[in-house]
Amino acid sequence: MTLRVTNTLTGEKEPFEPQDPDSVLLYLCGLTVSDPAHLGHARAWVHTDVIHRWLDHEGYGVRHVENFTDVNEKIVARVGEDGSDEADVAEHYVADTLRDMRSLNLKRATVYPRVSEHVPEIIEMVETLIDKGYAYEANGSVYFDVTEYPEYGKLSNQDVEEMEAQGSDADRGEKRNPADFALWKAGGVDADEIAEHQHDEAAPAEEAAATAETWDSPWGEGRPGWHIECSAMSTTHLDDTIDIHVAGQDLVFPHNENEIAQSEAATGQQFANYWLHVRLLETAGEKMSSSLGNFATVENLVAEEGANVVRTFLLSTAYHNRATFSADTLDEARDRWDRLDRAYDRAVEAVDGVDARTKVTDEALREAVDSARTDATAAMNDDFNTRETLAILTDLAGAVNRHLDDRDAYDYRALRRAVEAFDEFGGDVLGLTFGDATADGDARLADEAIELVLDLREREREAGNYERADELRDELEALGVTVEDADDGPTFRR
Known part of the structure; x- marks a missing residue:
């Protein structure tokens, strides 16, 4: 398409x-x-x-x-x-x-x-x-x-x-x-x-x-x-x-x-x-704006909810449609992410466990995986419809849960392909991070971002802006990053 x-x-x-x-x-x-x-x-x-x-x-x-x-x-x-x-x-x-x-x-x-x-x-x-x-x-x-x-x-x-x-x-x-x-x-x-x-x-x-x-x-x-x-x-x-x-x-x-x-x-x-x-x-009926003071900062919301919940909230509405931030819409995003993450974890645990069998077949799950891949591709090709793509992955999560709830032995091939579909469309395409505790609540900086801040701090020191350099170090330490200066340059540990 x-x-x-x-x-x-x-x-x-x-x-x-x-x-x-x-x-x-x-x-x-x-x-x-x-x-x-x-x-x-x-x-x-x-x-x-x-x-x-x-x-x-x-x-x-x-x-x-x-x-x-x-x-x-x-x-x-x-x-x-x-x-x-x-x-x-x-x-x-x-x-x-x-x-x-x-x-x-x-x-x-x-x-x-x-x-x-x-x-x-x-x-x-x-x-x-x-x-x-x-x-x-x-x-x-x-x-x-x-x-x-x-x-x-x-x-x-x-x-x-x-x-x-x-x-x-x-x-x-x-x-x-x-x-x-x-x-x-x-x-x-x-x-x-x-x-x-x-x-x-x-x-x-x-x-x-x-x-x-x-x-x-x-x-x-x-x-x-x-x-x-x-x-x-x-x-x-x-x-x-x-x-x-x-x-x-x-x-x-x-x-x-x-x-x-x-x-x-x-x-x-x-x-x-x-x-x-x-x-x-x-x-609350107005555009979110710094000038209006009615905003939630990225830093605070990611620390409170985790990147996956924030991304799920933002992608739950197509980019060209009206979106509202409220306690209710955030709750919906949190619940949706929890459903996706739990289904993914259950599928991974099952496909890697002893009860996943070569000759067990669940046509309903296999059809659900095939439909999810086809429909998610069509949704993304339809003006990057992230709302529909999330709904498709949520339906796949339901199919995975039904499969795992209804039997003692599992369809290995279907579960493996379900995990791959979550990784591809949820991970690679929507940018969600399955199975990563650091992406949920009190999220931590990536090493590359810390290096960027350290480079900026070094430039400030070279320019003689020592007060600003100290502020950058203090901001990193407030995030749990300890900066250690040495003759060959700064290092950090978390």
Whole structure:
């Protein structure tokens, strides 16, 4: 069965046809690292992870890029609370995000580019847009002229004449059209821009704003606009045209719309062939959001419930459908995971035991395994339908339990194939970890994630940021990881 995906660009469910029949270019708009990652962020991560896993399963090579936005006014707003300057705050939250990603058993992306590392590419793209007549400079800032790009609005199905103004009130006086958007912003960060995002523990707004990074450019000292960042990073690490671009539903406009306009204007190529948007996670009727304060952090929920329960919760709803986080929906996920895990453990114990026999046959179980494999393949090829795939595995768990409850001697072949089906579709595809106690409750960091934090700590020490290096060590020790410094570098033990 051919994989079909729901493409926001066309509004249709379409057959998926990558540019290269052997590989897929996959991009996810990543996190602005200014607050702890919450379950809404994890919803996009986990569904993108399953997209990656299914493409792997189907034999594609996957180049998966997910960025970190580490240049942003909200990051500056955390100065004094989570770091001494914008870069320090960003490093703090990048480390936390990598930890959270590993705790959820996500496959690693090919690269995790950061905005601060790609300013030269951003400037080059802005220069190209100016040269081609799609952008203009005004008082040291550069704006994209939406009237010069005839297809502007094609993703969000909006007309330029009816669009609301973009950017701050201060920008509008120097723009040709209210819908024009910034590619480059003159100067640094205004204290007023960050004051509304600050917590009580933050440094005074003027003091924090003074730590914001700026870069030289042909138009003067400044900072990149938000939208141009993803265009520069994706074209740098993937290509001018991406196969699949994933993002949260709230990014359709203006962010993704602006990505399309500036990328296609710069390269002359279609930016992304398939746009997949993950619907926002809701709680108590509102979207889960850092700004609303109605969130459950990834760190706390994984510690309390384990990665398997969290992933089961997130995958119990297809990525494009409405999902609600509540005590009831979490209970349902916990119960579903328990059913799957118990059935898997029972099947493994039975297939490895003395009562599994060569000549015992249970046609009902054999048919259940065959149906599960066929139906799960069809579900995943139907727009990565994780909800249906979990339901199919739950039905298989029931068939395994009925087989084990009804007899003293077991069908070895059927049980072995059931275990393989759980491992393949539950493990390899959905990313669940059967038979692993460390993935349940009080989850522990993977060694690779610890090494990443230690590398970050060493860079802080080399830069003379000893206070931040000590904070990273203390955070590891709070997670049960003891850091031991030696002449040839740090080591750790748990």
